[in-house]
Amino acid sequence: GFAKIDHDRAKRQGFPEVIYCAGKTNEQIADIFAHLYQKSEQNIIASRATLENYQAVLAKVKDAKYDEFARIIYVDRDTMPIDDKRFILVMTAGTSDIPVAKEAGLTAQLMGNKVQYCFDVGVAGIHRLLSKKDLIDKANVIIVAAGMEGALASVVGGLANKPVIAVPTSVGYGASFHGLTALLSMLNSCAAGVAVMNIDNGFGAGRLASMINHMR
Amino acid sequence: GFAKIDHDRAKRQGFPEVIYCAGKTNEQIADIFAHLYQKSEQNIIASRATLENYQAVLAKVKDAKYDEFARIIYVDRDTMPIDDKRFILVMTAGTSDIPVAKEAGLTAQLMGNKVQYCFDVGVAGIHRLLSKKDLIDKANVIIVAAGMEGALASVVGGLANKPVIAVPTSVGYGASFHGLTALLSMLNSCAAGVAVMNIDNGFGAGRLASMINHMR
Amino acid sequence: GFAKIDHDRAKRQGFPEVIYCAGKTNEQIADIFAHLYQKSEQNIIASRATLENYQAVLAKVKDAKYDEFARIIYVDRDTMPIDDKRFILVMTAGTSDIPVAKEAGLTAQLMGNKVQYCFDVGVAGIHRLLSKKDLIDKANVIIVAAGMEGALASVVGGLANKPVIAVPTSVGYGASFHGLTALLSMLNSCAAGVAVMNIDNGFGAGRLASMINHMR
Amino acid sequence: GFAKIDHDRAKRQGFPEVIYCAGKTNEQIADIFAHLYQKSEQNIIASRATLENYQAVLAKVKDAKYDEFARIIYVDRDTMPIDDKRFILVMTAGTSDIPVAKEAGLTAQLMGNKVQYCFDVGVAGIHRLLSKKDLIDKANVIIVAAGMEGALASVVGGLANKPVIAVPTSVGYGASFHGLTALLSMLNSCAAGVAVMNIDNGFGAGRLASMINHMR
Amino acid sequence: GFAKIDHDRAKRQGFPEVIYCAGKTNEQIADIFAHLYQKSEQNIIASRATLENYQAVLAKVKDAKYDEFARIIYVDRDTMPIDDKRFILVMTAGTSDIPVAKEAGLTAQLMGNKVQYCFDVGVAGIHRLLSKKDLIDKANVIIVAAGMEGALASVVGGLANKPVIAVPTSVGYGASFHGLTALLSMLNSCAAGVAVMNIDNGFGAGRLASMINHMR
Amino acid sequence: GFAKIDHDRAKRQGFPEVIYCAGKTNEQIADIFAHLYQKSEQNIIASRATLENYQAVLAKVKDAKYDEFARIIYVDRDTMPIDDKRFILVMTAGTSDIPVAKEAGLTAQLMGNKVQYCFDVGVAGIHRLLSKKDLIDKANVIIVAAGMEGALASVVGGLANKPVIAVPTSVGYGASFHGLTALLSMLNSCAAGVAVMNIDNGFGAGRLASMINHMR
Amino acid sequence: GFAKIDHDRAKRQGFPEVIYCAGKTNEQIADIFAHLYQKSEQNIIASRATLENYQAVLAKVKDAKYDEFARIIYVDRDTMPIDDKRFILVMTAGTSDIPVAKEAGLTAQLMGNKVQYCFDVGVAGIHRLLSKKDLIDKANVIIVAAGMEGALASVVGGLANKPVIAVPTSVGYGASFHGLTALLSMLNSCAAGVAVMNIDNGFGAGRLASMINHMR
């Protein structure tokens, strides 16, 4: 009754509807999850999920797993082929940005991509980033998660000759305004063609990176 | 003296530095343009250019052309191969968004892409958009330029199974806040994985679309 | 002492003053509720009420009911005639917007209107909305509750030939800014004549829809 | 080529597409206007038009008229019936709000409504408003245009038992922020069910008022 | 050590320094309060105080009282003369604004003024306010506390021929932005010469009203 | 027709309605001015007036004068008694704030007050202010006009034992945001009881100061 | 794995990387701290630390100390020479600003500087500040921490002939917007050359003051 699940989505967009848990009751989440699980044969993802949400899902779907860091409930049926040569690189400016990076990375993995991580290479010590130049060169798509002033996106955008997806994070305080500063900074990147996501939107970054990584 | 042109950029990123004309004098623009023209054998682009800027450039570079709509000065040496099967689709919500769409489209063309346009298909009359479904299906990458509430990006993002790049435009008045509303709207798109650019940043959209379109 | 209840309101505006519970003590709410209950013979509504508020009211007014979803305490005396042919359609973009929709719907019902709901028809899967076209055509007034980018209001506004009342919800995160983005988006709707309410103001939407639905 | 006129709109919504002139060239406006003029037999409206826009239109459509105050180019074919008993009342807080009121009023007239005006009845001298109580009582729908703090909308909303459509205007300075303060004020009206439009959006108010006034 | 109490203030400004409790430890508050209590013979006020703060003060100053509504700890030595003919009128738009009104009123009382209250006379039912016209006429200074759109300040400002001090309150939700809308609204009052205070700053309003009320 | 002049205002508030010229045509201003001039025997004020506005007024009212600095058109009939002992002190932080100060001062003068000015005593050189301590002590009411960070209001508020009216000015650049910073700064003054006006609202400050100065 | 500690920083910038604790787990903090402790022979600092963070660190590094006020975990090896003649003066406007001042002061001390404090000298009682003129004259660098309107920075900036570092604090309420007002105010200081830090960024102020104090 309460939900109109978009069952056509897997056909239309290659992946079933992803459940956004915030603002839904445990019952609603478990119902939708179970429904998708039965109707689809692909992987299932529920984002922004709490442990409590997970327990409600688990009672209905025994295969469901939970990644506390990425705040994702998922079923991994491993049905999708993974191209091991083309990987998505997920970078963070600091250690505190890792949860958003994990949300992006796990989303991309569940959508059939190889993912590599490179954490804590913020621009305050630029040599850390420069020493990762070959990883940047080998990657097929890059996701950059950074809070505070978000400068990492511009520097990576200037070094890489491939799509860079910038995810501002809410890491910081005061005039970081819960990620707004990083968001604005990334939108104004002097490196041309950086794609920007909503604050803390690791999921969207993973989804876009996956779409690009599947192109040939 | 005054400029450190990034001559390495063509090698690093496959295309020479693009000149951002706003805030530069005619002399500075003409100097940088002439310099890039001599050092590179690729196409040259100067964005956000006025007619006056163009005249200064033309005095030094006879091949330079100007697209008044897109506000771009360029040299088109046609050196880059164009893949005619994979095209970038540039859509607008209204007629007033066309200049931004043209900035995106011309940038992409000069970077070696086939471009198709589809103007004035905003969501107030959704049948106009739905009748373009097969164009959406055939495109390789889609750019959506929209002002006011920018809802077109979400609807296209939900219909397409390929990267959608959203460019908010400053079209509108009052609480459109010169494009801020469209920008925020696109960042919060309920369609997963929409990439967002700065307000009126057709150039960035064209550059990103080109990078994605060149992947294989 | 502390409150000047507007007893003249039922006469002036056809419905007694509605109590806004936030920021009032249990005692104040119960006192005002009991007062209105005695002085009026119509339905009584208290909005933004907690369960605790309800218990205080119940101790004084045995007929009082509580709808936890809509956060409304009410007395339903069924005194007002309901026209079954003209109904108000309340739509939501997602499942998380349902509470606001319920506040609007219950308010309208208690003011003497037939209400129909249609949840989870957001624009990321536009076919869900299009399949409800005849419901849109039959409705007399439409309320649209949506968070994130709030694009549903524009699409419905473009499809319907009747008043559309848009209620932005605080559903979303990051640059949704607690509903501000949906609010701005709806104010800039490219569909002409969409009426906008404050963020999460289901009550106001229900009240306006009722006034319009009672016109002849 | 450049525009996809929504010819279906008159059928779908009872009135042809209205042209938003800002950001369009004279040629574009004249072309679209002439096109609509030929395809439709109803009244034609182009809003936010300059005198220059008008001259371009006039060269193609001899019947076109221009209201400089309302900034509207229009063709009045008088094809639509007008119900003289049900009128829309358009009120302003000050003299400087009149242009927005005229945009609303003329739009409503061209859509087949009787319109009455009541200017300069702002709350700084409340007796001026109270002396118009019977006009408020007789009207079928009310539009309130006010800048500065926009308080008139709340007071009228509390006096009237019919839909009140509030249009914030950009009249004011400093912390009026070009109409933002009036907009926010109207969204937070303590009078229940006031409908709010974008800043200076007289057109939208006229359109909504017309839709409500045509209901029976 | 930690505080430089401004002992000169009573001499300079007729009343001792008032302690702002937020952000101070219980010990700091109690120390400063005790210090002022010993050095001065006038009334002592500590604002924004919690019950816990009060208990710490009480342990050191047996005469200290606490008004939970006004969030004020005080010592009332009744040393100051009160002129019974000139009173300060404190009005509120709704019931939820009463705490701010009480902060203003108690501050003014402790500074030697007669205070009268008039609650819940918001503009949604303007007759409630108009019926208090003679109270407005008799008052010497008026304080208006209102949240949501804060329109009461303008209406009172237009009725009264005496200083009106407007205090926006954080009552409301959504686009009330915790009092910002009421603040902006009051700053743009079309009634000339309304004095505005910070959001919820009942203390400042009481202090200013007292200064004006003491003039002759 | 177009204006409902509030002729009752002089009786109700001791001074006729003041015309706000921005957004009015020359004809409208001249008409209202002439009307007030005939119906009232007091001074007449039109604020925010241009030289062009003045010429239109002068054609109808030979007595009208214009103060270009204060942007005020006025008729000075000298009908109101002036108390020479009680003066209003108008201070500015810099030289660029003088126009706002003049708007305040002239308004107050025309409303029957003695005014003294003290310009350019901003806090960057605090000795300039301290050397004016006796002027501060002798004044009855103080108006402080300051832009940039507006700190002068707090320092004067801490020195004076009388009402201080703060007018933020739009003097400054960058993060002064056209006066917003000075406005916010003054609202948060650590000196208790500073009254704040809208940005550049010298008129309101003069009006409030006059009301306070007339109390006894 | 998760962190790329910038071990080169001590060599490059004279002090090891400072750990920003917010958003990190206890394990991450303890690991990084222990790592830095072993690799470096200088003092170690972790900012924005909770007591719980400290306990986790203490389990691994016995020498670690915690300053609850400054929210800093540190190891003080006293390896750096301290010049006793050149001191950094840390001033606050109120008592509530002390925690930020302590963060600044302790940071500077651990980086090898002599620090003096001067609390509660805000501009509401300017004589308190003026009586500290010789401290201002003797200091080598000055840090000013102030909330609300932050005016202290301007006054000190005008008195001192040495670098003044302004740290806005989040002390205040309502339109202080969690420190934004103080931040904007300090950025617009009419005293030339005041350096501004992020809201509550005592750490950054201490670091900058230390760098300046070490120059010769």
Add this chain to the structure above:
Amino acid sequence: GFAKIDHDRAKRQGFPEVIYCAGKTNEQIADIFAHLYQKSEQNIIASRATLENYQAVLAKVKDAKYDEFARIIYVDRDTMPIDDKRFILVMTAGTSDIPVAKEAGLTAQLMGNKVQYCFDVGVAGIHRLLSKKDLIDKANVIIVAAGMEGALASVVGGLANKPVIAVPTSVGYGASFHGLTALLSMLNSCAAGVAVMNIDNGFGAGRLASMINHMR
């Protein structure tokens, strides 16, 4: 009359008051300039000056010079000693930031400092910056002027072991919000201890750099 020049400033702060020209008339500027020129024997600076301002000054002070780029009128009496070993390095991200850099540099020069420039080394091509590492190492103080996302400040802040003064510029468009994004970005720099100035405030940066450069 109109200005209270702070003649004590040269004694107090080592340099005479600098005239801020915006909002002053030509006469006012010329008067103050001439006054300072006579009373002081040091260099004189007027910032934010137009060519027209300069002509007015020149008529009174024959020695006055004008730098159109830096928008500064000045008298260079060369009275102050310049230490040639300690220089201030002024860097820009792009060519469009040069005017702000020149305002900073000329201010510093006139206050007795050696200045070196390094333009157009923005992070989109980081090798340009890295190739200037020895200039960074040799400088005594660094000023970084950057618009758009302002990332250059963080990268330089991480490379340099000396005070870095960041000046956000208004270069950019859309969500650069006239320099606000660069400002916020710089305030949140992950490089510790970066000092931030108001948008486009080259003057303040030059003044602070000079104060630091004169320390020993």
